Amino acid sequence: MPLALGGVTTAHVPFNMEEQSYIAASKDKVPAYALATLAVPENFDPNKTWPILIVLSTSDARTQNREDVAIIYASPALAEGWIVISGDGPAYPHNDSAAWRGAMTLAAVDALSHSFPGSNRWPVACPGYSGGSKRTGFLAPLFSIAGCPIIGIDLTSINVDTLSDGYRQYRPGSAFLHTPIFVSTGEKDKVATLKQQWESRHGSNTAALIACGWNVSRKAMS
Numbered sequence: 001m002p003l004a005l006g007g008v009t010t011a012h013v014p015f016n017m018e019e020q021s022y023i024a025a026s027k028d029k030v031p032a033y034a035l036a037t038l039a040v041p042e043n044f045d046p047n048k049t050w051p052i053l054i055v056l057s058t059s060d061a062r063t064q065n066r067e068d069v070a071i072i073y074a075s076p077a078l079a080e081g082w083i084v085i086s087g088d089g090p091a092y093p094h095n096d097s098a099a100w101r102g103a104m105t106l107a108a109v110d111a112l113s114h115s116f117p118g119s120n121r122w123p124v125a126c127p128g129y130s131g132g133s134k135r136t137g138f139l140a141p142l143f144s145i146a147g148c149p150i151i152g153i154d155l156t157s158i159n160v161d162t163l164s165d166g167y168r169q170y171r172p173g174s175a176f177l178h179t180p181i182f183v184s185t186g187e188k189d190k191v192a193t194l195k196q197q198w199e200s201r202h203g204s205n206t207a208a209l210i211a212c213g214w215n216v217s218r219k220a221m222s
Contacts, residue, residue, distance in 0.1 A: 058131025
């Protein structure tokens with residue numbers, strides 16, 4: 001399928017055995033394919049190195065990862081010379097779990113590496129917003145052990161430390177603790193409040209991350 005340069009392309013992609021095992025763990029049936037969504041800049045050249053955003057969305061309102069690609073990330077990312085990728089099932093799952101989202105995303109990433117040899121060495125950042133940041137925190141360690149060279153994780157409006165849970169679950173190794181983590185929230189956010197982010201030294205989300213050894217930067221947005 002030809003790429004939509006400067007836009008978004010979707011494609012049906014297969015699962016490998018490991019991805020099928022994650023789907024089984026989610027207690028859903030393995031679908032016939034995953035739906036990969038890829039956005040690339042107008043000047044995309046697969047012979048060059050491109051930074052990649054791997055996008056995960058919240059489960060609220062049955063949101064799919066590809067919706068955050070289109071609504072939040074594609075436009076600013078392409079303008080800055082990034083490519084954006086996500087993976088979803090062909091239909092919304094019975095059990096929208098981290099295992100399901102991880103399997104769909106890895107299928108999309110695997111398809112990218114098969115389509116563009118060498119892209120498995122391109123630098124990867126993992127952003128997330130609200131519930132999507134919780135998904136990102138938990139699954140970024142999985143993407144690391146799958147071979148993604150992760151250079152940063154952005155957790156916007158997060159109020160629970162899922163990153164440490166993902167680290168304990170998938171065990172990517174101590175070097176992963178040096179991955180830069182960016183935590184941000186709105187000054188008027190009533191769900192992921194500033195206090196939850198950093199005012200409480202021992203009880204905040206950011207303090208929990210720092211206590212676990214993460215390299216965290218923080219920012220409030222007006």
